[in-house]
Amino acid sequence: MTDVNHWLAKTLVTAYGSHTLFVLEDLTNVTFNTDDLPKPLRNSHRSWAFFQLESFLTYKTQAIQSAVVKVNPAFTSQRCPKCGMIEKNNRHHETHEYWCAQCQYRCNDDRLGAMNIAILGQDWLNGVKHPKIKKLTTAG
Numbered sequence: 001m002t003d004v005n006h007w008l009a010k011t012l013v014t015a016y017g018s019h020t021l022f023v024l025e026d027l028t029n030v031t032f033n034t035d036d037l038p039k040p041l042r043n044s045h046r047s048w049a050f051f052q053l054e055s056f057l058t059y060k061t062q063a064i065q066s067a068v069v070k071v072n073p074a075f076t077s078q079r080c081p082k083c084g085m086i087e088k089n090n091r092h093h094e095t096h097e098y099w100c101a102q103c104q105y106r107c108n109d110d111r112l113g114a115m116n117i118a119i120l121g122q123d124w125l126n127g128v129k130h131p132k133i134k135k136l137t138t139a140g
């Protein structure tokens with residue numbers, strides 16, 4: 001995993017170059033599904049790998065005047081990037097699709113998460129210190 005993380009961080013930094021903002025979800029308090037890992041590794045292994053990648057990426061970006069910013073992961077897989085509706089049921093795990101019930105926007109669910117994370121990175125660039133998606137209560 002360490003080799004993969006080195007390769008991945010190097011590939012990202014090489015592909016995007018200097019003056020790039022890499023936006024990652026802050027997974028500090030997120031639990032990972034580790035049911036398929038051997039018992040001794042269950043509680044720490046996947047989060048360890050992710051934090052190692054974050055560490056490598058942060059180190060490599062500093063050398064080329066780029067940066068890593070972490071954003072709150074809440075609702076990144078539930079918000080429609082077109083109309084702003086937040087709805088858990090818009091995501092269809094079995095088809096890896098997000099389909100907005102309000103504006104009918106459709107795309108791959110991982111792509112949708114990446115779009116929302118990119119929007120939060122833009123918020124950070126605009127001066128929001130801890131960007132996050134706020135779920136507003138809807139009337140009716």
Ligand SMILES: [Zn+2]
Nearest residue numbers: 080083100103
């Ligand atoms: Zn929508």
